[in-house]
Amino acid sequence: MAQGKIKGICMIFFIVPFLFLSGCGRLEDSDTLKARKVLNYHQGKFDNEPVSGKLEGGVRVVEVKAYRFFFEPPKIVVNKGEKIRLVVSAEDVPHGFEIEGFEIPGYNIETVIMPGFPMTIDFIADEKGVWDIICTIYCGFGHSTMKGLFIVK
Numbered sequence: 626m627a628q629g630k631i632k633g634i635c636m637i638f639f640i641v642p643f644l645f646l647s648g649c650g651r652l653e654d655s656d657t658l659k660a661r662k663v664l665n666y667h668q669g670k671f672d673n674e675p676v677s678g679k680l681e682g683g684v685r686v687v688e689v690k691a692y693r694f695f696f697e698p699p700k701i702v703v704n705k706g707e708k709i710r711l712v713v714s715a716e717d718v719p720h721g722f723e724i725e726g727f728e729i730p731g732y733n734i735e736t737v738i739m740p741g742f743p744m745t746i747d748f749i750a751d752e753k754g755v756w757d758i759i760c761t762i763y764c765g766f767g768h769s770t771m772k773g774l775f776i777v778k
C-alpha cells in the first residue's frame with residue numbers, strides 16, 4: 626500500500642516536469658517558425674526591388690516629388706548602410722515629408738516644403754525594414770491618403 630503511494634508520487638514528479646518541458650518546447654518552436662516565415666515573406670517581397678536614385682560620390686541621391694496626393698516615386702528603395710540624400714520637392718502646393726518611425730537626426734518633420742524650394746534630407750540607412758512615408762502638412766481633402774513606402778534592404 627505504502628509502496629504504491631510512493632510509486633504514484635514518483636510518477637507525478639517524473640511526468641509533470643516532462644509535460645512542462647515538452648509544452649514549452651513546442652511553443653518556442655511555433656514562434657520561431659512564425660518569425661522565420663515573416664522574415665522570408667519580407668525578403669521575398671522586397672529583395673528584388675530595384676534600388677532608387679543614383680550613386681553620386683558614395684551618396685545615394687533620390688529625388689522625391691510631392692503632389693496632391695501622392696509621392697513620386699511611390700517607393701524609395703535603398704541598401705542598408707548607404708548614405709542617403711533625399712531631395713524632396715513640392716510640385717503644386719506646400720507639403721511635408723516624414724518617414725514614420727524612422728528617426729532622421731537634425732530633420733524636423735514639421736518643416737514646410739514650399740514649391741520651388743526643394744528640401745535636402747541627409748542620413749544613413751542603418752536599419753533594414755519598411756516604413757510608411759507620409760505628408761505632414763495639410764494639403765487638401767486627400768492629405769491623409771498621401772502615402773509612400775521607404776524600404777531599406
Ligand SMILES: [Cu+2]
Pocket residue numbers: 720721760761762763764765768771
Ligand atoms: Cu499633404
